Amino acid sequence: MPNSTSAALAAHALRLAYRQSVVLDAVSVTIPAHQVTAIIGPNGCGKSTLLAGLARLHAPEQGQIILNGRAIQRLVPRELARQLALLPQHVLAPDGLSVADLVRFGRHPHTGLLRQWSPEDQAAVTDALHTAGLADLAERPLTTLSGGQRQRAWIAMALAQSTPLLLLDEPTAALDLGHQIEVFELIRTLTRAGKTVVMVVHDLVSACRYADHMIALRAGSVIATGAPRAIITPALIRQLYDVQCTLLHDPTDGTPIIVGAQRAL
Amino acid sequence: MALERPQSIKPSSQLTLLCAVLLLLSVAASIGLGAGAVGPLEAWSALGGGGDAQARLVVLTLRLPRTLIAVLVGLALAGGGAMLQAAARNPLAEPGLLGVSAGSATAVVIAIALGLGHLHIIVAIGGALLGCALVLGAARLSGRGDDPVRLVLAGAALASILAASSATILLFDQRTADEVRFWTIGGIAGRSLAQVMPALPAVGLGLIGAAVVARPLAALALGEQVARGLGQHPQLIRASVVGCVALLVGAATAMAGPVGFVGLVVPLAARWLAGPDIRRALPVALALGPSFVLLADTLARLVASPAETPLGVVTALIGAPVLVLVVRRQRLPSL
Numbered sequence: 197m198p199n200s201t202s203a204a205l206a207a208h209a210l211r212l213a214y215r216q217s218v219v220l221d222a223v224s225v226t227i228p229a230h231q232v233t234a235i236i237g238p239n240g241c242g243k244s245t246l247l248a249g250l251a252r253l254h255a256p257e258q259g260q261i262i263l264n265g266r267a268i269q270r271l272v273p274r275e276l277a278r279q280l281a282l283l284p285q286h287v288l289a290p291d292g293l294s295v296a297d298l299v300r301f302g303r304h305p306h307t308g309l310l311r312q313w314s315p316e317d318q319a320a321v322t323d324a325l326h327t328a329g330l331a332d333l334a335e336r337p338l339t340t341l342s343g344g345q346r347q348r349a350w351i352a353m354a355l356a357q358s359t360p361l362l363l364l365d366e367p368t369a370a371l372d373l374g375h376q377i378e379v380f381e382l383i384r385t386l387t388r389a390g391k392t393v394v395m396v397v398h399d400l401v402s403a404c405r406y407a408d409h410m411i412a413l414r415a416g417s418v419i420a421t422g423a424p425r426a427i428i429t430p431a432l433i434r435q436l437y438d439v440q441c442t443l444l445h446d447p448t449d450g451t452p453i454i455v456g457a458q459r460a461l
Numbered sequence: 462m463a464l465e466r467p468q469s470i471k472p473s474s475q476l477t478l479l480c481a482v483l484l485l486l487s488v489a490a491s492i493g494l495g496a497g498a499v500g501p502l503e504a505w506s507a508l509g510g511g512g513d514a515q516a517r518l519v520v521l522t523l524r525l526p527r528t529l530i531a532v533l534v535g536l537a538l539a540g541g542g543a544m545l546q547a548a549a550r551n552p553l554a555e556p557g558l559l560g561v562s563a564g565s566a567t568a569v570v571i572a573i574a575l576g577l578g579h580l581h582i583i584v585a586i587g588g589a590l591l592g593c594a595l596v597l598g599a600a601r602l603s604g605r606g607d608d609p610v611r612l613v614l615a616g617a618a619l620a621s622i623l624a625a626s627s628a629t630i631l632l633f634d635q636r637t638a639d640e641v642r643f644w645t646i647g648g649i650a651g652r653s654l655a656q657v658m659p660a661l662p663a664v665g666l667g668l669i670g671a672a673v674v675a676r677p678l679a680a681l682a683l684g685e686q687v688a689r690g691l692g693q694h695p696q697l698i699r700a701s702v703v704g705c706v707a708l709l710v711g712a713a714t715a716m717a718g719p720v721g722f723v724g725l726v727v728p729l730a731a732r733w734l735a736g737p738d739i740r741r742a743l744p745v746a747l748a749l750g751p752s753f754v755l756l757a758d759t760l761a762r763l764v765a766s767p768a769e770t771p772l773g774v775v776t777a778l779i780g781a782p783v784l785v786l787v788v789r790r791q792r793l794p795s796l
Contacts, residue, residue, distance in 0.1 A: 248686075251690060253686055253689055253690070272692075273689065273692040273693065273694060274692035275692075276692065277690060277691055277692030278692075281690060282686070282687075282690035283687075283690075284684070284686040284687060284690070286684075287683065287684060287687060288683070288684055289682070289683060290682045290737035290738070291737060292736050292737050293736075293737060293738070297738065298683075301679075301680055301683060301687075301691060302691070304676075304677075304680055304691040304692060304693065305691055305692040308676075309673065309676070354690075357691070
């Protein structure tokens, strides 16, 4: 069930802190609708914190996040959960949970004591399973799936939320190349169907290949935003990772490829 | 195809049948068996108004109230255990092991020593609430609230301190000691229905609360962040669970004293039969809890007959080996 409503998300002068230490300061970003946005940067630069902030898991010290023209702090949790689905980096499921069980949880924001399970909910679950290519595995326990399948099952849960926005924290962490591509291609399919995806990605090459838009963070500040081909330069990579490199371009699609990387002295 | 099921959170019909048969058998045993000379057939005819006067007296004033109390205690402890385990994501989070029952019992002992015995049920619920808060707070302070064994250790320490405090009070206060001697090890012998009436609304309220909070609690099994992403309030869910558990365990303790291991064994069996989702495990635990307590209480009358073995001793004899097995194997369904 593709949702084509415009769902641009924007952060204004955001400051996020854990206790005393400020992780992000004066961060302003906009998330273009119906595109894949990748948040990149070195370890500890605040990528996951920014994603958590955008999903309101982390309350800002300053600034605000605007969704459909409204500050997300003003939305009740259930309303936000119908607009925005989040998949954290570390997820765990109880033993014995089946794929369909997990995906049904995605309907939580749409059901309740007074609003019981409906054909619409069932349709959303079936759709999510199909989109994620898991229809045949619906009754399988999660623990029996491969890493890529399991990750797709979690994404299917987020899909069943039927939100225009999807926030994914390192959706391909700990997956091998084949499973990474499986997940990234699913993400591409989703934006083609009208979703807006924001993801934290460690692997710069994959980020370049699969993202339409990039937000580069370093030490809690945004140092570049834009299309990968426009912003990824040897200078930016040096600035982000203290690495010297040469950039080539993939002859098939022009995606930047990093070669000859070594520590900048 | 299985996907066509509405939400597949209803237990299967075989499981329902199994629970029903078990409950019927255990009620029959509880009414029919006992230390007295009244046999099963005589007891059942006495229930219908037949039999001699002595049989009617035994059945109507001793065994029937006992059966009803066992059912209530079973419901309360099994429900409280299942909820606490789901909220703490810890298969060992048992009200008895965590010191919740001990908190409740100590509060009652203090109240009786102070001459406030008539506040029994309220004090018991308050004590259970305090016990819950103390042990969850202690586990959280240590920063390892996710470690199942650590939480149980914190609970065991708390339970020992509380039991020692109760024992000390009883040592110095003969009147209180006489009043609660049997009660402090857990037992439901010699209770009248009038004594348990105050616990009835607490159990009812706790069960209604459990039914309401089961759905959001199920989402919490996916982790705090995912639950919040689904629009739930983890803090609110945990607070509601603590409230329900305090009502249920407090009421059970007021009726029967601190009876351990029911909240461990029964939810464990329920998860094994119905899977980890609390929406499925809770009804099964509630169906099995009364049977377990009824059978344990029937055993309590028979093992050392005509003397009465405390119910808490019987449940511990059954439950402690299960606990050891669970800890040793660690292949219990994790939460």
